Amino acid sequence: MDLQIKGKWALVCGASRGLGLGCAEALVREGVHVLIVARREAVLAEAAQALRALESAQVLACAADITTEAGRAQVFALRKDFDIVVTNAGGPPSGNFRDWGREDWIRAVEANMLTPIELIKATVDGMAARGFGRIINITSGAVKSPIEALGLSNGARSGLTGFVAGLARSGIAAQGVTVNNLLPGAFDTDRLQSLFATTAGKTSQTVDAVAAQRRKSIPAQRFGQPQEFGAACAFLCSPLAGYITGQNILVDGGAFGGTF
Ligand code: NAD
Numbered sequence: 118m119d120l121q122i123k124g125k126w127a128l129v130c131g132a133s134r135g136l137g138l139g140c141a142e143a144l145v146r147e148g149v150h151v152l153i154v155a156r157r158e159a160v161l162a163e164a165a166q167a168l169r170a171l172e173s174a175q176v177l178a179c180a181a182d183i184t185t186e187a188g189r190a191q192v193f194a195l196r197k198d199f200d201i202v203v204t205n206a207g208g209p210p211s212g213n214f215r216d217w218g219r220e221d222w223i224r225a226v227e228a229n230m231l232t233p234i235e236l237i238k239a240t241v242d243g244m245a246a247r248g249f250g251r252i253i254n255i256t257s258g259a260v261k262s263p264i265e266a267l268g269l270s271n272g273a274r275s276g277l278t279g280f281v282a283g284l285a286r287s288g289i290a291a292q293g294v295t296v297n298n299l300l301p302g303a304f305d306t307d308r309l310q311s312l313f314a315t316t317a318g319k320t321s322q323t324v325d326a327v328a329a330q331r332r333k334s335i336p337a338q339r340f341g342q343p344q345e346f347g348a349a350c351a352f353l354c355s356p357l358a359g360y361i362t363g364q365n366i367l368v369d370g371g372a373f374g375g376t377f
Contacts, residue, residue: 126196153179156182201250208229209224245292252296258302277298290362
């Protein structure tokens with residue numbers, strides 16, 4: 118299927134590996150030009166090189182911390198206008214809320230709520246003026262079904278979800294701009310491995326045992342691959358998905374147990 122997005126420009130954050138890279142790959146395969154962002158220059162340069170090998174699309178890379186104002190200024194100095202924005206950054210640490218102070222909460226809210234809102238603010242009016250825009254926020258299945266140890270994530274991302282619900286239904290909806298959240302379940306990325314390692318450390322199990330237990334809890338009986346996540350993202354970025362907005366779409370192998 119031709120997703121009809123060849124030649125568009127996308128900003129993809131947290132894209133040196135994992136789900137962000139999966140989204141960038143899927144977009145580049147459709148001929149979308151991308152500006153990818155992550156903090157570590159060497160890892161990012163490697164990812165950019167791999168993306169350039171896929172298609173003739175342009176690939177710009179910006180080594181920056183997207184959760185800071187200075188980092189975002191670096192990004193927008195390279196390019197201001199985007200047709201597609203994929204917001205993403207590392208998830209907050211797991212733990213017990215009794216151990217978290219104000220600074221922990223501020224960091225989580227900065228990264229997983231305020232940063233996406235700032236990125237949207239910087240790009241959405243240009244999209245609306247040009248009559249086409251796609252904003253995809255990578256959030257988490259934890260927004261629909263909270264994970265106890267990920268309280269920082271449950272809280273901060275729910276704030277973003279509430280904001281997006283209102284924004285998506287505002288005037289921009291009639292100007293060709295859609296805003297949706299993609300909610301990953303368990304995907305085979307470094308983030309998942311590090312969460313397993315933390316759980317293993319706390320429960321005296323092996324990492325393999327923790328992983329096997331989680332895998333068994335998923336109807337698909339496996340972890341997702343970043344490419345599968347990227348495919349969902351690319352579809353939402355297509356004009357073919359123009360009537361889908363303000364949605365929270367789970368990509369979780371059936372893990373969420375609700376009827377709706
Ligand atoms: P990951 O840790 O594998 O990759 C994160 C990417 O973001 C990397 O490229 C990293 O360099 C980049 N990054 C992190 N902090 C950044 C910052 N401040 N500025 C710029 N770049 C930054 O994570 P992932 O598994 O791809 O997950 C992506 C998001 O989805 C995270 O927020 C995570 O919490 C969430 N999530 C993941 C899963 C999963 O199973 N993998 C499940 C639910 C939610």
